Amino acid sequence: MAEEMVSGSLSMEYAWNKGKGGRLFLENLAAKRFVGSRCGPCGVTSVPPRLFCGRCLSKTVLPVALSDGGRVESFTVLEAMGKAFVLVRLDGADNLFLHRYQGASAPERGMRVRAVWAESRRGEITDLEGFAPDGN
């Protein structure tokens, strides 16, 4: 360490609230189901679900069951991590959902994908391992 500097480190523990929308989403994820929410006034369906509409702030937002399949809109591979990621439009959802890509072949735009579930699930985003080509 150069004499121009002093060194130190930070190591801290946190606990983050899932929130009401998050709990609904993650409880269902643990049961291998996707839940989103639909805004009454706007009609926009978002996943994960929300207590209020992000666009009009209406609270008339109702949970809706969504499919665990969808279409790849975009993708990349983070070379430093060796991991592939896909942006998926789940059937019935208006927004895009980000997760890992778990297929053996390279992802493609427009590809149909389906959820790959973790064997042990505990109500966290990683209960979903990601998406793989549909039919595999």
Next chain:
Amino acid sequence: MIGVGIIGMGQTPHVSGRDDVDESELIQESVALALQDAGIEASEVEAAIFGSAITSIQDGIEHVGKLVVEACAGWRKPSFRTQTGGTAGASAALAAIYMVASGEFDCVLAASGTLRSGATGAVAQKALAMAADPVFRRGLSGGALLGLAQTFREYMARTGVTEEMAARCAVQQRTNGALNPNAHLREAVTFEEVMTSRPLAPPIKLLDMCPTSVGSAAVVVASNRWIEQRGRTVDCAWVRGFGSFSEPSIYPNRDPLDCLCVRESAHKAYRMAGIADPRRDIDVVELYNAASFQQMIWSEALLLCAPGKGGKLLMSGATDREGEIPINPSGGVLCTNNGSDAAMLRIVEAALQVRGKAGPHQVPNVRTAVAMGWGGNQQFSSVMVLGGGLG
């Protein structure tokens, strides 16, 4: 609205690291230059705003704004920090403009920058991971690269833009940066070097991305009354218009290619400034290109060309330094990215251009310049129109 002008600008040369100054000393360097440029003493500044991006973890300092109050000339004055990710420096300048426009203040200083003390390798990655939503994105964070790469792929699919065009952007920006004495990366690169550089997140390669830079920037904003009293009406960058719109972070209703917040910011700023035909009425643009391809998307959002025609505009040469509407004669964010001051540097550079004081990278006869900021999770934007002359 009360007329507002930028009468002082300062920026440090940007480099990969500094071990000779602390946060406050780094900020003071550009503040001193801005005060000198404005021709005023620190005591004449009535309020001080500090813009910084996500520095708590990157710098290992919580609430860094408290350390730089004096450096920003904020002693015994109203002072606060803006924190809108990459947009933070522009947000700080906008806050100063709002304050002067309110009539309550005649002279406000805005500064931005960071040392990025811990932001090398593992710490930078951890800091970016902490910026992701802790419940929905934990373990899925890929930092800025992830979103940029996916946006670029989608942009190519929708518009026919190619990786080769993005490489052309990088060559153009690095060529410009070589002329800017304050830029971090000052070596031009060739098309082949960009195309064969290491893949980071396909389709993005190493030379398609901005560097991690250390430096600071500052602006002094004043009312037309103040400016007229000091006879500075000519040597001033007048704020003709501004717009700043935000979008949600990850959900819902966001199309990463729609550039809604930038487009709406541009519409509002242009309307205020009386710009009817952006291509005709704007002489130079400084925009926020963390990745090479973005300048094509932003050309569309800033209404310099029709939707989907950003690639065509680039390839026409119109945005080159010698072209009809140069983009980032400074080299832009692709040559210099401190994170905290990058959006303010767009304003500083646009103001230098309308004042005719950009030096080696001055574009001839600039009357109107546009500065654009962008950041957060691709969600905060600002567009500012600056003009020279008599206000």
